[in-house]
Amino acid sequence: MDEQHANSHYSPSRFRTPDGAPTDIVVFTITSEVKKGVKKSLPNRTLRVMLIRRKQWPFEGQWALPGGFTRETETVQACARRELLEETGVSDVHLEYFNVYSSLGRDPRGWMISHAFFALVQEGYLAGRTTSDEASEVHLFPVDEALSMALAFDHRIILQDALDQIRRKMLTTAIAKEFLPEQFTISELYQVIRTVVPTFEERNFIRKITSTRSRKGILEEVLDRNGQPLMSNRYSQRPAQLYRFTDYAPELSIYG
């Protein structure tokens, strides 16, 4: 294990080294329920986070974020991607590093420096793994509910930080697309934003987002083969124009 430390100039090996570099992954998803008894209407959407009930010490029986220990053969990003695949079965989703947690005593097993990621996953991708069975070892909790629970380790803090991050990014980047199909209506987009950031409110949302000049084209209209506007009536009587995100990322500034 110490073959790489042969060089006598290497002083840090005289000190204690970390007992592990785990990753913690905050998996967010938005679930949709159709309003019952109503005709075609927009679904009720809920921002949820995936938690796993721990089976062993420490924090046995408590809910915790999924994650695991980084191996010497992988980067922390690769570890997060591997753990996400192992625990949820999903790959090719938005997975982003956001902070490190190293407070003393955060893990009774020893000196653990944890790297926290958030993942944004479509509800459909998690099919089967997260039944509504409350006795399950894996469950999707509404974020508000999860924040009020006694989670393992410092996972409540990590969850809160992750939530702050995706709220900021929801308004300043196009990550809303991670919760939407490739083609969507303006109302769907608005609903997704509001589900993550309840304080967001724009009366004339459709005006602003579709006024090409100012937004410079964050969205573009979807056209069919004949160049005609493509509409959807999935959530409404009257068909609505479908849009998709472009690659354009506007630069934000407080100065102009």
Place this chain on the structure above:
Amino acid sequence: MDEQHANSHYSPSRFRTPDGAPTDIVVFTITSEVKKGVKKSLPNRTLRVMLIRRKQWPFEGQWALPGGFTRETETVQACARRELLEETGVSDVHLEYFNVYSSLGRDPRGWMISHAFFALVQEGYLAGRTTSDEASEVHLFPVDEALSMALAFDHRIILQDALDQIRRKMLTTAIAKEFLPEQFTISELYQVIRTVVPTFEERNFIRKITSTRSRKGILEEVLDRNGQPLMSNRYSQRPAQLYRFTDYAPELSIYG
């Protein structure tokens, strides 16, 4: 060293653990030189980064970012703050974590997961420590120059990432204040922004930044004891109004 691992349920201890958790600190500063032969005029400003010449293996003799190994008695943030104080003598400056670096083989000494911070320091705070003596072991390089050098480890990548970060933050937050005195003129602010983000250009900068209604007060005018506007003629014949940053942080959004 293993007394905390007594519990038999602790499986990760069977695996190899990291050989260290170093921090790397990208210390940015803006140096000013008065234009010679001119009367009162704005100084030439340069964004610089602090590098240290390594004295031992690995990368002996090459320039590297300051930093050091995290101890078991401190968080990585505390480590960064301690190293910054030890290597530059400064405390109470803006120090911010921005990324983790764990690619395989990035450090020939072993499995090192490095935590990267950037610090924003006023030129005056570094007095004495960074003489213009090229033979010194510590030197402030213009950022462009540093990026073209063969730095130790993956420090060129870390430096580039840090630069991207502060460019983004310069435009979306009030970190410009870290490079300015508490009271400053609009021209000084504009110069600082342009030094960090050369592509930034606003013809009517003073109009936008001082139109209270739109900016909702990022800046406020400094008044003297009699409630009269306080002016400065440090850089100009005609005295200019002094401003300071308020606590207001506008929320940015691509949607409205």
Place this chain on the structure above:
DNA sequence: TGAATAGTGTCTATGAGACATTATTAG
């Protein structure tokens, strides 16, 4: 026809952007 969502008309005040012009002071 009513419910539900989609989308437009219209008005005002404000802001962005461009450029010319004036103001203040040192030397």
Place this chain on the structure above:
DNA sequence: CTAATAATGTCTCATAGACACTATTCA
């Protein structure tokens, strides 16, 4: 007076924000 920076005048057009109104389709 000139150099150098500070600041305002003025014009046009776009956008924000508010709110009323019309449009489309299903059941």
